[in-house]
Amino acid sequence: MDGSERKLREAPELRALAHPVRMRLCQALYERGTATATELAEMIGESQANCSWHLRQLAKYGFVEEAGGGKGRNRPWRPVARPLSWGDSDESGEVAAASDALSAQFVEQEFAGLRDWQAWRRTDPPEWQDAANWVQNIDWLTLDELKELNKALAAIVGRHKDRRDPANRPPGARRIRIFAWAVPAAPYSED
Structure with missing residues (x-):
């Protein structure tokens, strides 16, 4: 897997990723490392057939790939782990x-995760x-x-990226949602 950044610049690839089921599939694969469509269906609450179809769409655009070692429904998939970027000013x-739709879906997924945590956080151990x-x-x-701050935030958020591989996770590690932004608070004005 190539660790270099992938710039999403084509509408079809942006739309391919901007789907709630596909985003959940990618997230589940990052969590597991590899999984079959059947295993992923159980993880995200979708049908195996729906997961298979969406995995093929993600593979078509290079977001996931077959991991080898299986056939049919027992075919394992893995994420193609690369930092992604989109939303340049020249779009x-x-x-x-398509870029704005992907950004909106991404933000909604992250806020949904925060709302979920707020709903069940009191069931976690106090520490x-x-x-x-x-x-x-x-x-x-x-x-x-602003550029410097965003670069520093990206470095902090990416500090443990090697743990996307389940073999690199220390005992007791949990999946933690990290989402940060530094954006202007109002439209640009010459004032």
């Missing part, structure tokens, strides 16, 4: 619309409840400072 038309946190702030930054 327009169909690409911009896990106390370790969880979020931060919020409004600051005044220059363009260069």
